[in-house]
Amino acid sequence: MGRAPCCDKASVKKGHWSPEEDKQLKEYIEKHGHGGNWITLPRRAGRLNRCGKSCRLRWLNYLKPNIKHGCFSGDEDWIIANLYASIGSRWSVIASHLPGRTDNDIKNYWNTKLKKKFSGLIVAQAPRRARRKPAANCTGGFPPSLDEASPVLLPLPITEPQILFPLPSQYGNFDLTVPDLVGTSSINTDDQNPSGCTTVDHPESYSYTGDAAAAAAAALLQFNMEEYGAAVWSSVEAMYLQ
């Protein structure tokens, strides 16, 4: 019954990887793949005195081709912040929206920089869901099934720009106008419908209020309206981070 333990934790090397170890692991995986079994990989790769889990982590977070390190763009910042507000600290899911970024990188980036940058802006964080459960389906009808008071953006793909979010009241009301891009009408927290959501069917015809502006900016970026989203974001940033 069962299998042998994955490795002898007392004898395997820990800590930072040397260039030689990196080379050995990279060359082996590029030549043979990981074979679906990380535990036996160190043995198969030769004298790699590392735990299989450590090999997996090193490959996925550092050695794997096409991984981007550092220099997150403003767009990436917003996508991360928005997804964090929507789904909480499900870093692997967030990473799946940012090609080339790893969950570990995003987690570190959030914890060291973005958390401060967006402090006060991300006010309602979704509770952690049970792992490996499918995410709540927000695509069917309106209002979507909101668990707790977490902001929700409709997942892509989507045909019509529509933004759903609760409007936190603790920041009070203020109007955000994006010059030359949108009109001047605004959404106030009074506009909430009974479900706690506000619907914006045609965001290009509105300016936004409070966190709605933040949600709008992130959503617009997701709708590939980069220029507009970036403009909204700049205004939000100027307001919050001055």
Add this chain to the structure above:
DNA sequence: AACAATTGCAACCGCCATGTT
């Protein structure tokens, strides 16, 4: 220049879901 404090991030730890025996 020396030391302390802070920051950034790679890597480890432990938990949980799933797969295997």
Add this chain to the structure above:
DNA sequence: AAACATGGCGGTTGCAATTGT
């Protein structure tokens, strides 16, 4: 069906680098 291994994930730690005094 039960017991265990494995893969995957998020939280946390430890240390090197950087910044401040």
